[in-house]
Structure formats: structure tokens, C-alpha cells
Amino acid sequence: MSATRVFVARLAGCTVFDPAGDRVGKVRDVLVVYRKNDPPLVVGLIVEIPGKRRVFVSIGRVTSIGSGQIITTGLINVRRFEQRGGEVRVIAEMLGRTVVFNDGSGEATIEDVSIEDLPQGGWAISQLFVRRPKTSLSLFAKGATTFTDWGEVREQTTEGQAQSAEQLIATYSDLKPADLANTLLDLPPERMHEVAGELPDGRLADALEEMPESEQVSILTRLGDARAADVLDHMQPDDAADLIAQLPEELGEQLLDLMEPEEADDVRFLLTYAPDTAGGLMTTEPIIVSADATVAEGLALIRRHDLAPALGAAICVTLPPYEPPTGRFLGMVHFQRMLRYPPHERLGTLLDQGLDPVTADTSAAEVTRILASYDLVSVPVVDENHRLVGVVTIDDVLDYLLPDDWRSHDGNDDVRRRAEARTELTTGSIPLHHGRRTGNGPS
Structure with a gap:
């Protein structure tokens, strides 16, 4: 293994490769165990592999750390990581802790931790990068930072004292x-x-x-x-x-x-809507404009950085007012269609005449069928007076179709369940209840 010293915070997100150069995953944390008289010993890395699963990679399987990447032997146990007693995650649990200097000069907060390989093999914590309390009352003032060896400080373990999460955040x-x-x-x-x-x-x-x-x-x-x-x-x-x-x-x-x-x-x-209806799935914050709005104005609204991609795929055109429930719904203009016309073109002339809205009580199964049949990213939802009340997006439908515990399954199970969800989108056949809401409206 190449001799080096690295700071753990810089390892977060680093790519892990096998000896052939194939990507294994990304580092999410470093796992250490405390020792009585010596600095904590590194036992391994917590690595996120495809499928969002966190696995443990023993430090003995790591052949090189440096240059923003980790090289392993390629032999990785893909069992989901479970923390054992006595193990401490450096990023998740150690950063932000308070330490006290043994020389009586005060306390500080851990902002980073360096690890280095030992002559006899293995890795251990060597130094801490810490910040002392600020000495000025200014809101913009920060305490002085310094490097210190592990043996020069001790951790502050006052019972009931919550460790700061600032550095972890x-x-x-x-x-x-x-x-x-x-x-x-x-x-x-x-x-x-x-x-x-x-x-x-x-x-x-x-x-x-x-x-x-x-x-x-x-x-x-x-x-x-x-x-x-x-x-x-x-x-x-x-x-x-x-x-x-x-x-x-x-x-x-x-x-x-x-x-x-x-x-x-x-x-x-x-x-007020049941969970298995369009009203129960929809969001009430689509982009809504008048028929006189221009392509340039529509594209400016889509560019908002806080707008979900699915909501930016189309713009709803209505009569006033322009907040749900709006005036009469006139139609939708798709993003790609706007790109084909000059900036001054009125959106009222570009409406998708082939897309009919659904009503708020339309079943989730029917909404699913419409999205899949016409390759749509969203479908508008209107009330009995043809006023726009929201839109159902493809991600709303996927949230409904996927089981509540889909995030806890491993990568292979995720693939299988996504395939099942895709089949359900295509056929319009959905489970009786995967919805998250227990709405008190009509069923």
C-alpha cells in the first residue's frame, strides 16, 4: 500500500475501484475502533455500491488511498453494512465532537481527522484538525484552527451534552x-x-x-x-x-x-382526496400561465432552479385566476414544443389538443394507464367545473406504485421492483394499496 496521510472528510464521495479499474462504489465513511493507549485504529471503509447499499470494506482490502480514489483488491462482501459495538464512524459520529487539550489551554471542536498507514501495517488516526471557540462577539468571527495529535487531547464526554453536527452537515x-x-x-x-x-x-x-x-x-x-x-x-x-x-x-x-x-x-x-385517485396523487404547484404568455416567459419559468424536473416538462394554460383552483383549464404546452417556436409566440397557440385532463376522482390505475400509453411526464387534473386543481407527475405515480419499504431492499431487489413498477405502468395494473396517504376524502 502506498504510504500516505489523508483527511477523512476529503475521502467522502471518493470513488472506489477494483484492480482492473472498474468502479466499485463511493466512500461514505471511515470506521475506527478505540484503543486504550493508542490512537483509534481504522478497521475499514463504509462504501456505497450501486443500488444505494452501504457495505463494509475491510482496510486490509485497500491497496491504495490517494489522488481522490481508492484501490481495493476487488474482493468485497456485498452484505449490507451493520455497525458493531465499539465501532465509531468518523464522519457521522466523530466530526463535531468537543475535545479538551491536555495542557489545560481549553477546548475545541473536531472539524477533520487524518489517518495514516502504520509501519507495522494497518491504518490509524494520527492528527485532528480542530477549531477553538471564537473570541469575538461578531457574528462573522470564527475561532482559530489548529492541528493537534490525538494524544494531546481527550474527548469531552459530559453526560447529556449533544455533540455539534455543524461539521457533519x-x-x-x-x-x-x-x-x-x-x-x-x-x-x-x-x-x-x-x-x-x-x-x-x-x-x-x-x-x-x-x-x-x-x-x-x-x-x-x-x-x-x-x-x-x-x-x-x-x-x-x-x-x-x-x-x-x-x-x-x-x-x-x-x-x-x-x-x-x-x-x-x-x-x-x-x-380531502382518497389516496388512490388523481386528487390523492397530484401536486398543486404546476407552472400556470395565461394564453397570452410567450414562449420566452414560459422558458424563463421552467429555468427556475427549485422546480422539479417533472413539473418543468410542461406548462398549464388557464383563464384567471392562476392559482389552483384556477379559471377554466385551456390546455398544456410541452417544453419541447416551446423550443420549436420563436420567443414571442403566444402559448395559447401551442396547446396540445390531443391531451385531455383527468378529473380529481379518476382512479390511480387510469392515471397510470394514461401516462404510460401516451409517454407523458405529467397529466393535468381538473374539478367538475373544468378548473385546474393540480397535475399528477410520473414521480407521483412511482411513489404510489413502489412499496413503502423499497429503499431498504438491496440492489437486485430494487431492480426487480422497478421492473415490476414499469410493468404496472404499462398495463395499468396496480396493487390495491401502495399509497402513503390515508386521506379522509371520498374513496
Whole structure:
């Protein structure tokens, strides 16, 4: 193995290769065990392989660490990683901890950890990169940073003291919502709740949308009502409705009362529909414009960075008002069609005349059949007065078709279940109940 010293935070996301140069996965953490008189010993890496499964790769299987990549012997046990007693994850559990200097000079917070290979073989923690408390009252001031050897400090283990998750959150800053959700779910429960509690509202909302119901409820109920309502405000209305439907009725109403009125109204509206209908699947935040809007204006709306890709595939055209329930629904204009016309062209002249909307009580099976039959990404939903109330997107249907525990299956099972979902999309045949919402509306 090549002699080197590396900092663990820089390993997060590094690609792992086998000796032939084929990609194995990505590093998600480093696992260590504490020793009585010596620095913690590295026992292996936690690697995410295709299928989002986390596996353990023994440090003895690693032949090279450096240049942003890891080389292994190619022999990897693909059994799902389970943390054992005495093992500590450096990124998930050690970063952010408080340490006290043995010389009495105060305390600091661990921001990174370096590991190096030992002369006798194996790897161990060598140095810590720590930050001392700030000495200025300025909001922009930061404490001084320094490197220190493991033996020069001891960890602060005051009972009941929560370790800061700030550095861990910074390490996760570039993860996509689905990857952030998987990473949080992979943490020990208490650490997961601690990190979730310190994530920004919008970031936590994105992660919750990607989690199974039980973990959503567990995290939300630990936040406190005011914070929970703020997070729900940042979620897509349909996802927020799904989550609130899993809560006790009294708590759900309490959180709705604390939410922003406009957001709460959308959620209450969605909760009136049964889970196996278009109304139960739809989102109430499509792009809606007038018939006089131009191609240039439509494309500008699609470019919004916070817009879900499925919602950006088409624009809804209605009479005023332009918030659901809108004025009379006129039609949809697909993104690709807009690209074929000059910027000044009116969207009212580009409507898809062959696409009929569905009603809010249309069954999920029929919505599935329409999306599959016509290769659509979304389908509009109208009420009895032909007013637009929302759209059902392909991801809404997949969320409905896939079982609640699909994230917990291994890669091969995920492939099988996606194939089953694809068959269901094509045939229009769906299970009796895979929906997440327990809506109190008509069935």
C-alpha cells in the first residue's frame, strides 16, 4: 500500500475501484475502533455500491488511498453494512465532537481527522484538525484552527451534552436529497435526530421527502411543533399531506394551524382526496400561465432552479385566476414544443389538443394507464367545473406504485421492483394499496 496521510472528510464521495479499474462504489465513511493507549485504529471503509447499499470494506482490502480514489483488491462482501459495538464512524459520529487539550489551554471542536498507514501495517488516526471557540462577539468571527495529535487531547464526554453536527452537515452539503436521506438513515438513531435537528429547514424538507414514512414521522415529531411546521412549509404540498396523514389527527391539525396559511390550505385541500385517485396523487404547484404568455416567459419559468424536473416538462394554460383552483383549464404546452417556436409566440397557440385532463376522482390505475400509453411526464387534473386543481407527475405515480419499504431492499431487489413498477405502468395494473396517504376524502 502506498504510504500516505489523508483527511477523512476529503475521502467522502471518493470513488472506489477494483484492480482492473472498474468502479466499485463511493466512500461514505471511515470506521475506527478505540484503543486504550493508542490512537483509534481504522478497521475499514463504509462504501456505497450501486443500488444505494452501504457495505463494509475491510482496510486490509485497500491497496491504495490517494489522488481522490481508492484501490481495493476487488474482493468485497456485498452484505449490507451493520455497525458493531465499539465501532465509531468518523464522519457521522466523530466530526463535531468537543475535545479538551491536555495542557489545560481549553477546548475545541473536531472539524477533520487524518489517518495514516502504520509501519507495522494497518491504518490509524494520527492528527485532528480542530477549531477553538471564537473570541469575538461578531457574528462573522470564527475561532482559530489548529492541528493537534490525538494524544494531546481527550474527548469531552459530559453526560447529556449533544455533540455539534455543524461539521457533519458541511460534509453533506453537496449530497443530493435522496443521497442525504440515505446518509441520515444510515446514522445511529440519536445521531440521525441530532443532525436532522440542525439541518436548514429547506434541506431537511428535501431529505424527508425521500424517506420512508416511519422515519419521516420519527424525525418530524422530535423537532418541536414550531420547527416541524416550518419544515412542512418547505415540503411539496403533496409530500407534506402524505406526512401529516401519518400523524395523529390532533397533532396534524395543530401543525397545519402553525403553517403558513397558503401552504396549509394546499395541504388541507389534498387531504380531502382518497389516496388512490388523481386528487390523492397530484401536486398543486404546476407552472400556470395565461394564453397570452410567450414562449420566452414560459422558458424563463421552467429555468427556475427549485422546480422539479417533472413539473418543468410542461406548462398549464388557464383563464384567471392562476392559482389552483384556477379559471377554466385551456390546455398544456410541452417544453419541447416551446423550443420549436420563436420567443414571442403566444402559448395559447401551442396547446396540445390531443391531451385531455383527468378529473380529481379518476382512479390511480387510469392515471397510470394514461401516462404510460401516451409517454407523458405529467397529466393535468381538473374539478367538475373544468378548473385546474393540480397535475399528477410520473414521480407521483412511482411513489404510489413502489412499496413503502423499497429503499431498504438491496440492489437486485430494487431492480426487480422497478421492473415490476414499469410493468404496472404499462398495463395499468396496480396493487390495491401502495399509497402513503390515508386521506379522509371520498374513496
